Amino acid sequence: MVVQRHHGWVSDDHLADVAAVLKMTPAELDGIVTFYSRIFRKPVGRHVILLCDSVSCWITGHDQLLSRLRERLQVDQGETTSDGSYTLLPTSCLGACDHAPAMLVDERFYGDLDPDRIERILDSQEDEES
């Protein structure tokens, strides 16, 4: 997690370095690392959007949010935008079902979403950065 905090993801080289410190083989460590969903073994965008697809969010409109995000970012889940800004990933329940449907953008939580609100959130995110 420390490696990921600094580099955004864990490369093979980083994995081998950490394995050496822990006196494990890289394969052994990779078995642990790939078990967990929050450790990335592929590069991700500058921001990671985690869209909840669990049951309460599905009931309250997850599918419409996903189509809007796909349209706007021109990527499918598991992909990164061509400019490297966003990676779109599904996530299981974010534990805020009273504000479903919901998503996390990096560490920031957004609830009570609808497709237009998603547009506004991404607009303001882009404004902040430009």
Next chain:
Amino acid sequence: MEKPLTENVRADAKPIDLKSYERAGGYRALRKALSEMTPAEVTQTVRDANLNGRGGAGFPAGLKWSFMPPVSESPPPRYIAINGDEMEPGSFKDRLLLERNPHMVIEGALLAAYAVQADTGYIFVRWAYHEAHRAIKTALAECYEAGYLGDHVCGTDFGMNMHLHVSAGRYVAGEASAMLNAIEGKRAVPRFRPPHMATLGLWGKPTVVNNVETIANVPHIVANGPEWFRGLSRIQEEGGTKLFGLSGKVSSPGLWELPMGTTLREILDEHAGGMREGLRFRGALPGGASSGFLGEENLDVPLGWSTVAKIGTRFGTGNIIALDDRTCPVGMILHVVRFFARESCGWCTPCREGLPLAVRLLTAIERGEANSEDLEQLHWNAERIEPKTTFCELAPGAMESLRTGLAMFRDDFERHLTQHRCPWKKP
């Protein structure tokens, strides 16, 4: 109506700091236990209070503590681990306590540690709860500063160190023994039992695992006594209040601290304002995605572990997901089972192979591309994946909504087959 867990939480969603917590009576129960009670007396008090585990299984907390071997047999290190992984879809109760009342969780953990003579504690919190990480970290630092943690808690010989462990993310890591593997830095697969965690837990040492909401009740039980705690509940065998949640297409989804044994009708009508306008209630999963459907005929059942078990399913976390008449029940069940298929650790065959098969069948039915043999196969699956055939409770939990849903929504499944499409989608 008393609300010991939430009466002091701040409206602005900020955590209660140490000073405010102490002003409201915080850490008095800890001082009382350390100065007036033996560890065994604390355990007995919690046993007498009928505090059932709020993580989903409802196992009596005091009884669990009593399984810990005496210090003379198993000297330190001895551990306590607080489970705040909360990844059960539809559940959002522990988050509130971790984010807004972190000291109540820590005081409860300290009391449990004193009762079982543990010297080290871990608070295991899921990755997505960033606010909770900050709140717990700050609260732990305040406790070290004030002498509630360290080698001499409140100046006594009782020493306790406590750490925050942030999960790297996986539903099965919330299974108590899998959580211990996660804390040890291994793959979070559940452990074979026996040996039980009380004898061989973290790093092979005696360990007690309690859920966040369970442990948050302990300071109140020690401060006010078991009789008071039992009196909060409407069910004889299960003491206390419960953080009930309700989500889905209801008017005001939310989380409320109510007496154990409150009915679904009360929660739905009085607290959530009923279903959204124009929608009718069709059923609900009472305790997260791993519980089975309750129908309209169950609206007046007092909700608790013993009472819900009597009507054929699990009370689980008490965080309810409602199904309305404009949402496809097959689609809802598909999404529930798909979650479990994705989160399976892959260790045992019924879970690794059986859940994806159920997802394929449900997907085909939902699209109207299945026949009656597929439906039969789905029934077969739902019946065969049960606690006797799997290594842990994940896969049987995954089958609860399917098993009960197949019976309750039989006509809806049939309509997908005969109409060759989902009747809830526009043709």
